Amino acid sequence: MNSINFKFMKITKLLGWTLCTAVLVAFCLVGCEESNAYQIDAPSDIQDRIDSIAAANDRGDTGDTTYIDISTSLVGAEDYSSAWWVDFSDYFAVPTNQLLHVEFINHNGGATDNYKNWVLAVTNEAGDRDADDYSEYFVLRSDAFGWGNDDYDGGLISNDYPDTDGDDDVWNDFRTTMDGATVSIEIDHSATGYVFVTATAVGTNGTEITETYQHPVSASLDINAFFITEACYLEMQEAYLIPSKVTAIEDVNAASISIEGTPTAVEQSEDLVMGDFWGDGIATITFEDGSSTVVDTADVSFSVIPDMTTLGEKTIIATYSKTKQGEYGPAVSTVFTVEVTNPVTSLELTTLPETTTYAFYGTEAPAFDPTGMVITATYSDGTTGVLDNSILEYEIPLTAGAQNAVISYVGATSTVSTTFPITVIEGTNQVGAIDFTTGFWGALSADYSVASNTSETITFYTYSDEGENWHCPITVLRNTDYVNNNTEYAVTRWDNAGWGDYGIGTATLTSDWNWDIFLTNISGSKTVLTVTNNGDNTADLRYDVTYPSGETHYQLFEGITVDSSDLNFAVTVENCYHIIVE
Numbered sequence: 001m002n003s004i005n006f007k008f009m010k011i012t013k014l015l016g017w018t019l020c021t022a023v024l025v026a027f028c029l030v031g032c033e034e035s036n037a038y039q040i041d042a043p044s045d046i047q048d049r050i051d052s053i054a055a056a057n058d059r060g061d062t063g064d065t066t067y068i069d070i071s072t073s074l075v076g077a078e079d080y081s082s083a084w085w086v087d088f089s090d091y092f093a094v095p096t097n098q099l100l101h102v103e104f105i106n107h108n109g110g111a112t113d114n115y116k117n118w119v120l121a122v123t124n125e126a127g128d129r130d131a132d133d134y135s136e137y138f139v140l141r142s143d144a145f146g147w148g149n150d151d152y153d154g155g156l157i158s159n160d161y162p163d164t165d166g167d168d169d170v171w172n173d174f175r176t177t178m179d180g181a182t183v184s185i186e187i188d189h190s191a192t193g194y195v196f197v198t199a200t201a202v203g204t205n206g207t208e209i210t211e212t213y214q215h216p217v218s219a220s221l222d223i224n225a226f227f228i229t230e231a232c233y234l235e236m237q238e239a240y241l242i243p244s245k246v247t248a249i250e251d252v253n254a255a256s257i258s259i260e261g262t263p264t265a266v267e268q269s270e271d272l273v274m275g276d277f278w279g280d281g282i283a284t285i286t287f288e289d290g291s292s293t294v295v296d297t298a299d300v301s302f303s304v305i306p307d308m309t310t311l312g313e314k315t316i317i318a319t320y321s322k323t324k325q326g327e328y329g330p331a332v333s334t335v336f337t338v339e340v341t342n343p344v345t346s347l348e349l350t351t352l353p354e355t356t357t358y359a360f361y362g363t364e365a366p367a368f369d370p371t372g373m374v375i376t377a378t379y380s381d382g383t384t385g386v387l388d389n390s391i392l393e394y395e396i397p398l399t400a401g402a403q404n405a406v407i408s409y410v411g412a413t414s415t416v417s418t419t420f421p422i423t424v425i426e427g428t429n430q431v432g433a434i435d436f437t438t439g440f441w442g443a444l445s446a447d448y449s450v451a452s453n454t455s456e457t458i459t460f461y462t463y464s465d466e467g468e469n470w471h472c473p474i475t476v477l478r479n480t481d482y483v484n485n486n487t488e489y490a491v492t493r494w495d496n497a498g499w500g501d502y503g504i505g506t507a508t509l510t511s512d513w514n515w516d517i518f519l520t521n522i523s524g525s526k527t528v529l530t531v532t533n534n535g536d537n538t539a540d541l542r543y544d545v546t547y548p549s550g551e552t553h554y555q556l557f558e559g560i561t562v563d564s565s566d567l568n569f570a571v572t573v574e575n576c577y578h579i580i581v582e
Contacts, residue, residue, distance in 0.1 A: 064242055064243055065240050065241070065242050066240060066241040066242075067238075067239070067240045068092065068239040068240055068241065070090060070236045070238075070239055071090055072088075072089055072090050072236065073235065073236050074233060074234070074235060074236070075087055075088065075089045075104075075227055075229050075233060075234040075236060076229030076232055076233030076234060077233060078107075078233055080107075080108075080109045080111070080116075080231045080232060080233070081231070082229045082230060082231060082232070082233065083230065083231075083482065084228070084230040084441060085228060085441075087228070087229045087233075088129075088226055088227065088228055089226050089227040089228075089234070089236060090226065090236075090239075091127065091224050091225075091226050092187075092224065092225045092226065092239060093125075093222045093223075093224055094187055094189040094195075094222060094223050094224070094225060094241070095189065095222050095241075096189055096190075096191050096218070096219060096220055096221070096222070097189065097190070097191040097243065097244045098189055098241045098242070098243065098244060099186055099187065099188040099189070099241065099242050099243065099244050099245055100186070100187040100188075100189075100225060100239065100240075100241055101184065101185070101186055101238075101239065101240050101241075101242065102184070102185045102187070102225075102227075102236075102238070102239045103182065103183065103184050103185075103236075103237040103238045103239070104118070104182075104183055104227075104234045104235055104236045104237050105180065105181070105182055105183070105234065105235040105237065106118050106142070106178050106179070106180070106181045106182075106183050106201065106232065106234055107179060107180060107232055107233050107234070107235070108175060108178055108179045108231075108232045109179065109231075109232070110175075110179055111175060111179075111231060111232065112175070113175075113231070113499070113500075114141075114142075114143035114145075114171055114174065114175060115141055115143060115145070115230060116230060116231040116232045117141070117142040117143065117175075117178045117232055118141075118142045118183060118185075118199075118227055118229070118232070118234055119139060119140070119141050119142070119227065119228045119229070119230070120139070120140045120141075120185065120187075120197065120199075120225060120226075120227055120228075121136055121138075121139045121140075121225065121226055121227075121228060122136070122137045122138055122139075122140070122187065122195060122197075122215070122217070122223055122224070122225050123135060123136045123137060123223065123224045123225075123226075124136075124137070124218070124221070124223065124224070125218070125221045125222045125223065125224065126224070127224070135149070136148060136149065137149055137151070137152075137195070137215055137216075137217050137223065138151075138152050138213075138215050139228075140157070140197060140199075140211075140213050142178060142183075142199065142201070142211065143171070143174065144157050144158075144159045144161070144211055145157070146213070147439055147440065148215065151215060151216045152215065153215075156213055156214055156215075157211065157212070157213045158211070158212045158213075159209065159210065159211040159212075160209060160210050161173070161174050161209050161211075162207065162209070164177075164205075164207060173207070174209070176203070176205065177201065177203035177205060177207045177209060178201060178203065179203075179204075180203065180204045181201040181202060181203045181204070182201070182202045182237075183199065183200070183201045183234075184199070184200045184201075185197065185198070185199045185200075186198045186199075186245075187225050188244050188245055188246055189217065189222075189223055189244065190219075190244050190246035191219055191244065191246075192219065192246065192325075193216055193217060193218065193219035194214050194215065194216055194217065194246075195214065195215055195217045195223060196212070196213075196214045196246060197211075197212060197213045197214070197215075198210065198211075198212050199211045199212070216293075251323045251324055251325040251327060252287045252288040252289045252323060252324045253287065253288050253323050253324075253329045253330050254285050254286070254287055254288075254320055254321075254322065254323065254324075254329065254330070254331075254332045255286050255287055255288045255332065256285070256286045256332050256334070257283060257284070257285055257286075257300075257318060257319075257320045257332045257333065257334045258283070258284045258286070258334060259281055259282070259283055259284075259318055259334055259336045260281065260282055260284070261279065261280045261281045261282045261390075262277065262278055262279055262280075262281035262336055262338065263276075263277070263279040263338060263388070263390075263391050264338065264339060264388040264390070264391065265338065265339040265340070265341050265385075265387070265388065265391065266279075266338055266339075266340060266341070266412070267340075267341055267342070267343050267344065267411045267412040267413065268309075268310075268311060268340050268341065268342060268343070268412070269343075269412035269413065271412070272308050272309070272340070272412070273308075274302055274304070274308075276412075277302075277304070277308070277314070277316055277338045278297065278302075279391075281297070281336075282294055283295050283297060283300050283318060283320065285320055285332070287323075287324045289324070291324070293324075295320060295322075299320060299322055300318050300319065300320050301318070301319045301320075301321075302316055302317065302318055302319075303316070303317045303319075304316050304317075305317070308340065310340065311340050311341065311342065312339070312340060313337050313338070313339050313340075314337065314338050314339070314340055315335050315336075315337055316335060316336055316337070316338060317333055317334075317335050318333065318334055318335070318336065319331050319332070319333045320332055320333075341379055341385070342379040342380040342381050342383070343379065343380045343411055343412065343413050343414070344377045344378070344379060344380075344387075344409050344411050344416055345378050345379065345380055345416065346377070346378045346416055346418075347375055347376070347377055347378075347387075347407065347408075347409055347416050347417065347418040348375070348376045348377075348378070348418060349373070349374075349375060349407070349418055349420050350374045350375070350376045350386075351372060351373060351374035352372070352373065352420060353369060353370050353371055353372050353373035354369070354371050354372040354524070354547075354548045354549050355369040355371065355523075355524040355548040356420075356421070356422050356423060356548075357422065357423045357424075357425065357461075357524070357526075357548070358396050358422060358423070358424055358425070358461075358524075359424075359425040359426075359427050359460075359461035359579035359581055360396075360398055360424065360425075360426060360427060360579060361426070361427040361428070361429060361430035361579050361580075362430065363398065364434045365395075365396045365398055366396060366434065366463055366579070367434065367463060368394035368396060368405070369463075369523055369524050369548070370389035370392070370394070371520070371548075373389055374386060375387045375389065375392060375407060375409075375418070377409065387409065391409070392407055392408065392409055393407070393408045393409075393410060394406070394407055394408075395408070396422065396424065397424060398424070398426075399424060400424050400425060400426040401423070401424060402421060402422075402423060402424075403421070403422055403423070403424045404419040404420065404421055404422070405419060405420055405421075405422045406418075406419050407419070407420070425461070425579075425581055426581075427460075427461070427579035427580055427581045428580055428581065428582070429445060429446070429579075429580040430577060430578070430579055430580070431443050431444065431445045431460075431571055431572065431573055431577060431578040431580070432573035432576060432577030432578060433577060434463075434577055436463075436464065436465040436471075436575050436576060436577065437575070438573050438574075438575070438576075438577065439574060439575070440572075440573075440574040441572055441574075442572075442573065442574075443572065443573055443577075444476075444570045444571070444572045445458075445570045445571045445572070445578070445580060446570065447478075447480075447568040447569070447570050448531070448568060448569050448570065449480075449567070449568050450531050450532070450533040450539070450567045450568065450569065451533060451567075452533050452535040452564045452565060452567075453533060453534070453535035453564075454532075454533055455530055455531065455532040455533070456530070456531050456569070457528060457529065457530045457531075458528075458529050458571075458580060458582065459526065459527070459528050459529070459580070459581050459582045460473075460526075460527055460529070460571070460578040460579055460580040460581060461524065461525070461526050461527075461578065461579045461581065462522060462523065462524075462525050462527060462576055462577070462578050463523050463524065463576060463577055463578075463579075464522040464523045464575065464576035464577075465523075465575050465576065466519055466520060466522050466523055467575055468519075468575075469495045469518060469519055470493060470495055470497065470574060471522065471574055471575040471576045472493065472494040472495055472522050472574075472576060473493070473494040473527055473529070473543065473571055473573075473576075473578060474491060474492070474493045474494070474571065474572045474573065474574065475491070475492045475493075475529060475531075475541060475569055475570070475571050475572075476488055476490075476491045476492075476569065476570055476572060477489040477490050477491075477492070477503065477531070477539060477541070477560060477562055477567065477568070477569050478568055478569070478570075479563060479566040479567070479568065480566055480568060482568075487502070487563075488500055488502065489502045489503040489504075489539070489560060489561065489562040489563075489567075490502060490503040490504040490507065490557075490560045490561075490562075491504070492504075492507075492541050492557050492560075494522075494527070494543055494545070494555055495513070495518065495555075496509055496511045496513065496555060498557060502561060502562075503539075503560040503561030503562055504557075504560060505561070506538070506559050506560065506561045507557045507558060507559050507560045507561075508557070508558045508559055509555075509556070509557055510555075510556045510558070511553065511554060511555040511556065512553050512554055513553050513555070514553070521547040521548065521549070521551070522576065523548075523576075524547075524548040525545050525546065525547050525548065526545070526546045527543050527544070527545050527546075527578075528543075528544040528545075529541070529542070529543055529544075529571065530542045530544070531567075531569045533562070533564055533567050534564065535564050536564065537561060537562060537563060537564045538559050538560060538561060538562065538564075539560045539562045539564075539567060540556070540557065540558045540559070540560070541556070541557040541560065541569075542554060542555070542556045542557075543555040543556075
């Protein structure tokens with residue numbers, strides 16, 4: 001029995017005992033005076049109060065509905081000062097085959113930014129954001145935007161947001177509707193291994209809008225959901241669990257299979273097995289409904305043409321024969337090739353890679369960038385051939401100065417290596433994880449203060465997964481007490497982009513990027529970032545960039561509105577990391 005129910009039970013018993021005592025006294029008084037009816041002076045609504053308490057006590061579980069007590073009734077500061085990832089709702093656990101229904105009032109204070117409304121996070125069963133095993137399936141914003149793990153697909157977010165004022169801009173109408181809107185969100189944890197989210201908001205203007213999303217999750221373990229605010233607040237009204245509305249999902253057949261990541265060549269040996277041909281390969285199945293998933297290679301069958309015992313190119317057929325729900329169905333196949341070679345006896349670096357300068361901080365070596373590099377192998381029979389860079393291993397010494405990087409080929413019989421000169425720089429700080437997993441705003445540098453009529457410069461190297469143009473340096477201009485007053489003047493990005501409702505609207509953006517090569521030159525680039533406080537409540541920000549090849553470019557933001565008496569900046573990341581060197 002939980003403490004709340006126990007409290008209810010105690011109150012109910014106490015009130016019941018009081019009533020019994022009152023009735024007993026009444027009977028005694030009537031017996032003494034026979035014809036005189038004496039009235040007991042007691043609250044007239046005492047039975048209503050007893051019934052109300054009893055109803056509240058029973059409300060925890062009413063058949064198919066289990067109501068959830070909400071301890072954090074107000075999420076976010078009412079003066080709209082909440083910074084990102086500071087104010088959170090309760091955790092709501094959603095068992096498999098259950099649907100969580102949450103209702104609240106959303107307040108954005110007339111914000112001009114779409115993101116200043118509710119944000120939902122759906123995570124694994126870990127009960128704490130600081131737990132070692134905590135991980136997020138996805139984060140969904142009310143403005144049809146989000147991010148998440150490898151299964152996240154923003155293309156699955158749908159909405160019906162209308163252009164109510166006919167100005168070809170749905171977002172100004174969205175923001176108006178969301179201020180004071182009553183929001184109902186259903187998070188349906190289906191036993192099929194998916195969660196289905198439906199968010200419905202009804203504005204004080206009478207407009208009703210809906211957003212939906214679906215995402216793969218554990219089919220057996222609980223998931224957790226919670227809400228985050230940024231410059232908005234939520235009045236939590238109600239939360240309860242009911243059975244899942246998803247009773248079944250129509251099964252579909254596999255439509256195609258694709259293979260990537262397999263080695264281009266392997267050495268001949270007596271112990272050569274199928275696993276040597278597969279290496280770090282990944283098999284992706286696309287189903288007839290358009291969805292895709294990476295499958296366990298145990299469910300993929302392989303055959304080699306011709307056999308693996310001879311030299312030369314081998315064609316490997318990969319076949320998969322299961323439906324989306326794991327039942328056996330029509331098979332799909334594809335082919336890939338692997339060269340069986342003689343053992344490699346030596347390596348020669350015939351073309352240097354573009355990146356020959358590496359920055360590091362701490363004990364983690366930066367990821368090696370082989371772009372442009374050509375390694376030629378000499379085989380045991382005296383022949384030569386160019387090796388695929390993906391099958392090589394790399395070592396960068398973590399010692400500042402002129403060093404030799406080591407390139408190795410691990411063969412079936414021996415390991416052969418070669419070296420080439422690089423420059424290693426030891427940084428003073430690092431922003432973001434070395435494996436590129438840090439999401440947007442997931443890590444920030446220290447704040448750098450810029451006094452009026454002065455400039456402040458920092459230099460850093462950026463390493464990126466180069467998945468998108470915006471996986472690059474980002475700088476925020478803000479005041480000293482931004483955590484409490486949420487004063488961000490502007491956010492500027494390396495790729496000629498920026499936002500913010502304070503100062504970016506006055507800025508002029510110029511750059512000289514060659515967009516055809518921009519994306520493939522983010523990683524390994526050196527940036528000199530200069531922020532100038534003009535002393536007239538404006539600031540300029542300039543990125544001077546040197547690519548690994550030596551090619552230079554710039555990105556400039558001029559005339560950003562700020563408070564010149566209180567100007568700071570910090571750099572942040574998205575799927576990249578920075579090594580600050582000075």
